[in-house]
Amino acid sequence: MTEPLVRPKRKNPLKRTRLPLSPQGVRSRTAHGLTAAAAEGRFALQVCLDCNTVTYPPRDACPSCLSARLPFRDVDCGGTLIAETTVQTSTDPYFRERTPWRVGTVKLDAGPVIVAHLHGDAVEGERVRLQLKLDKSGSAIAMALPEKDTENMADDVHLREMTCDPKFRRILITDGRNTVGQAMAKAFSDAGASIIFVGIADAWKPFPGLGDLRKIEHVEIVPLDVTDTESVTEQAEQNGARIDIVVNTAEHIRAGGVVDRHGLTVAREEIDVRYLGLTRLAQAFGPILRFRGADGVNSAAAFVNLLSVHALMNWPAYGSYSATEAACLSAAQCMRAELRPGGVKVLNVFFGPLDTEWFQTVPPPKVTPAALANAVVRALQQGVEDAFVGDVAEDIRQRLAVNPKALEREMAT
Amino acid sequence: MTSGTIRKSYEGIVACLPVTIPYRRYSTNSAQWWLGRALHELTKRARLGLKDIDGFAVSSFTVGPDTAVGLTQHFGLSPRWLDHIPFGGASGIVALRRAARAVQAGDADMVACVAGDTNHVDSFRKMLSTFSRFAQDAVYPYGSGGANASFALITKNYMNTYGAKREDFAKICIAQRDNAISIPHAMMKKRLTLDEYMSARPIADPIHLFDCVMPCAGAEALVVCREDTAKSLNLPGVRILSTIERHNAFATDPMQVRGGWELDVGELWSMAGLMPKDVDFVQTYDDYPVISMMQFEDLGFCSKGEGPDFVRSHTLTNDGTFPHNTSGGQLSVGQAGAAGGFLGLVEAMRQLTSQPLGSKVPDANACLVSGFGIINYDRGLSSCAAILARLA
Numbered sequence: 001m002t003e004p005l006v007r008p009k010r011k012n013p014l015k016r017t018r019l020p021l022s023p024q025g026v027r028s029r030t031a032h033g034l035t036a037a038a039a040e041g042r043f044a045l046q047v048c049l050d051c052n053t054v055t056y057p058p059r060d061a062c063p064s065c066l067s068a069r070l071p072f073r074d075v076d077c078g079g080t081l082i083a084e085t086t087v088q089t090s091t092d093p094y095f096r097e098r099t100p101w102r103v104g105t106v107k108l109d110a111g112p113v114i115v116a117h118l119h120g121d122a123v124e125g126e127r128v129r130l131q132l133k134l135d136k137s138g139s140a141i142a143m144a145l146p147e148k149d150t151e152n153m154a155d156d157v158h159l160r161e162m163t164c165d166p167k168f169r170r171i172l173i174t175d176g177r178n179t180v181g182q183a184m185a186k187a188f189s190d191a192g193a194s195i196i197f198v199g200i201a202d203a204w205k206p207f208p209g210l211g212d213l214r215k216i217e218h219v220e221i222v223p224l225d226v227t228d229t230e231s232v233t234e235q236a237e238q239n240g241a242r243i244d245i246v247v248n249t250a251e252h253i254r255a256g257g258v259v260d261r262h263g264l265t266v267a268r269e270e271i272d273v274r275y276l277g278l279t280r281l282a283q284a285f286g287p288i289l290r291f292r293g294a295d296g297v298n299s300a301a302a303f304v305n306l307l308s309v310h311a312l313m314n315w316p317a318y319g320s321y322s323a324t325e326a327a328c329l330s331a332a333q334c335m336r337a338e339l340r341p342g343g344v345k346v347l348n349v350f351f352g353p354l355d356t357e358w359f360q361t362v363p364p365p366k367v368t369p370a371a372l373a374n375a376v377v378r379a380l381q382q383g384v385e386d387a388f389v390g391d392v393a394e395d396i397r398q399r400l401a402v403n404p405k406a407l408e409r410e411m412a413t
Numbered sequence: 414m415t416s417g418t419i420r421k422s423y424e425g426i427v428a429c430l431p432v433t434i435p436y437r438r439y440s441t442n443s444a445q446w447w448l449g450r451a452l453h454e455l456t457k458r459a460r461l462g463l464k465d466i467d468g469f470a471v472s473s474f475t476v477g478p479d480t481a482v483g484l485t486q487h488f489g490l491s492p493r494w495l496d497h498i499p500f501g502g503a504s505g506i507v508a509l510r511r512a513a514r515a516v517q518a519g520d521a522d523m524v525a526c527v528a529g530d531t532n533h534v535d536s537f538r539k540m541l542s543t544f545s546r547f548a549q550d551a552v553y554p555y556g557s558g559g560a561n562a563s564f565a566l567i568t569k570n571y572m573n574t575y576g577a578k579r580e581d582f583a584k585i586c587i588a589q590r591d592n593a594i595s596i597p598h599a600m601m602k603k604r605l606t607l608d609e610y611m612s613a614r615p616i617a618d619p620i621h622l623f624d625c626v627m628p629c630a631g632a633e634a635l636v637v638c639r640e641d642t643a644k645s646l647n648l649p650g651v652r653i654l655s656t657i658e659r660h661n662a663f664a665t666d667p668m669q670v671r672g673g674w675e676l677d678v679g680e681l682w683s684m685a686g687l688m689p690k691d692v693d694f695v696q697t698y699d700d701y702p703v704i705s706m707m708q709f710e711d712l713g714f715c716s717k718g719e720g721p722d723f724v725r726s727h728t729l730t731n732d733g734t735f736p737h738n739t740s741g742g743q744l745s746v747g748q749a750g751a752a753g754g755f756l757g758l759v760e761a762m763r764q765l766t767s768q769p770l771g772s773k774v775p776d777a778n779a780c781l782v783s784g785f786g787i788i789n790y791d792r793g794l795s796s797c798a799a800i801l802a803r804l805a
Contacts, residue, residue, distance in 0.1 A: 027550050058551075082668055083567075084569065085558075085565035085617045087557075088614070088615045088617060089558070091557050092557030103556045104566065115551060115563075139554065
């Protein structure tokens with residue numbers, strides 16, 4: 001059983017903030033196959049297409065038959081922890097300030113032997129399951145968890161280094177006017193966040209759901225308008241140092257393509273709310289998040305982008321909207337590189353059409369705001385970097401992997 | 414997969430001129446400097462000119478970006494036989510057996526085998542993080558405990574499987590320390606007590622401070638030539654009775670409980686025409702005491718799993734039963750990178766020519782030297798051994 005986390009005390013403002021360090025993140029190109037799997041929360045190892053040998057560490061020739069056909073495939077993650085050690089002395093500054101640190105050797109049922117980080121409840125000689133996670137460097141590591149869930153297991157200090165669990169963290173939801181923002185506040189409250197700042201622009205303007213929003217435990221409504229640089233800057237100055245996870249819920253969804261839409265007004269609004277809104281948030285909050293990446297139990301952990309899955313492939317019916325989402329995706333990739341030195345993850349959650357009024361004419365399946373919000377919380381708890389929510393998002397992900405050109409043609413109809 | 418062919422003996426070939434450049438904890442000099450010192454010492458003592466050295470084998474971790482080729486220009490050598498053997502703890506014996514064959518075949522007459530590394534203040538950490546691709550991808554990101562953590566897992570598994578106790582490893586370390594007392598350049602030459610060993614700082618459980626070697630700078634070297642060449646130069650030499658070498662053996666063992674020696678040990682003894690009881694002392698590769706214990710087993714001194722009992726029943730000291738790592742090994746003298754793979758070999762040559770730096774093993778006529786190296790991922794991949802004897 002894991003000792004439950006203790007709610008962190010209010011920070012002493014005179015105390016120095018511990019600066020973030022990263023473990024060694026350099027990997028061979030092949031080894032980033034693990035990073036790709038970890039980013040989506042899958043357990044994948046190289047499997048030889050010619051002789052079915054499962055192999056690890058990542059390599060460029062099969063050690064059984066020398067085949068070069070070694071794609072990463074999802075494999076069974078069960079195994080036995082055959083030996084463990086506790087590293088007390090590390091040459092690496094990141095681990096040096098985190099020792100004692102347990103690692104162990106796991107013999108996987110699938111074949112290979114993997115040296116892995118150990119969850120506190122993983123016991124030598126017993127069954128474990130391995131997961132691939134992204135460590136603070138953004139590269140994949142394997143972690144051995146007990147075979148069955150244990151009490152408070154998410155609170156394990158080693159595991160929490162690899163995740164962005166909202167428990168005891170402070171959240172900023174950038175737009176609480178829409179149903180997604182409101183669902184998000186509820187989900188984070190349920191997940192044990194200690195404060196949920198919910199941004200509202202033009203507070204004097206009433207909006208549906210305000211009453212319920214106020215009733216959610218730990219919600220604090222704050223003024224924030226992502227289209228107003230001053231408002232974003234002010235909010236960052238006010239609360240930035242106590243915000244650990246930013247969830248950008250600002251949305252702008254209108255039908256219409258690029259050729260067939262008249263004028264630039266809507267496109268400008270889309271870009272202002274989504275792309276420039278993200279840029280404003282990134283500039284105001286990014287540096288503080290990055291600075292606070294190792295700031296104790298409630299260190300800065302993540303910046304969450306909610307992206308239409310059509311950021312990955314344009315949907316001409318919502319073509320201009322898709323293009324703006326694609327711009328946000330590109331910016332998110334840049335933010336990943338910029339926030340990685342702080343160990344802060346940029347989580348992209350790709351969703352299919354939402355069950356909200358702006359997708360009124362779109363047939364099901366659709367994603368409810370609550371489902372999207374729960375998926376965001378789950379993704380943060382798992383520590384993944386990319387999540388796909390809903391059947392449409394999953395469908396597009398799979399079709400993209402097979403034949404992007406076919407998908408491009410098919411999106412037109 | 415042992416070959417059925419009878420291997421040719423090393424008759425007429427000797428190893429001579431054991432050279433040690435005294436170790437230092439840290440050095441601001443380069444690996445090239447250390448290798449150069451060793452080569453210089455060789456030529457001075459043999460009164461050889463550079464042109465007399467027509468074969469050159471070099472082992473080093475820190476000599477990069479140079480290779481053996483670049484070093485020929487650096488040192489003004491013009492060899493007709495050249496080898497680069499960055500095999501860590503297996504370097505010495507691998508160099509010896511390759512050089513011996515080259516001389517035997519007439520490809521070279523006088524092969525200088527040199528190993529050395531420097532140790533800058535931060536070079537050890539840098540070497541760990543880039544030691545191998547597998548280490549970079551699959552070991553270093555896991556706590557960055559280096560070899561300590563990897564051998565901690567191997568040691569733990571060995572203890573779980575065969576019932577070895579920390580006290581057994583202590584015995585190996587303490588005996589080696591006793592053997593090191595008279596070695597002038599040993600990094601550690603204060604006697605070690607069981608109490609000090611047991612209460613030492615934990616490094617990576619069950620590895621504690623005195624199970625670890627101290628990284629340092631240093632160099633070792635020797636020469637391989639024909640027996641008549643050595644005689645004409647008045648150099649005392651030792652005979653090479655047999656050698657073995659193996660890499661990546663037992664790849665499907667989930668954890669390392671044995672090295673490749675086990676595959677080749679029969680051939681080692683039969684080629685030498687000796688039995689384990691016939692050698693007067695043994696030099697194992699002692700990066701961690703558990704590896705020495707495995708070598709006792711895999712090289713035929715006892716059966717697998719009997720290592721702990723074997724250790725309990727011997728003193729392991731130069732003046733007692735089963736003298737082992739007679740100059741203190743790396744655990745006391747220090748680990749000067751690839752020179753660690755030469756340490757036991759060079760010391761064995763000294764004992765067999767009655768010129769040890771420290772205390773003498775009485776009646777030393779034959780010995781076994783073994784090497785072990787390159788923990789690429791989760792285990793040491795290279796194993797080798799040689800049986801050497803005093804020239805009649």
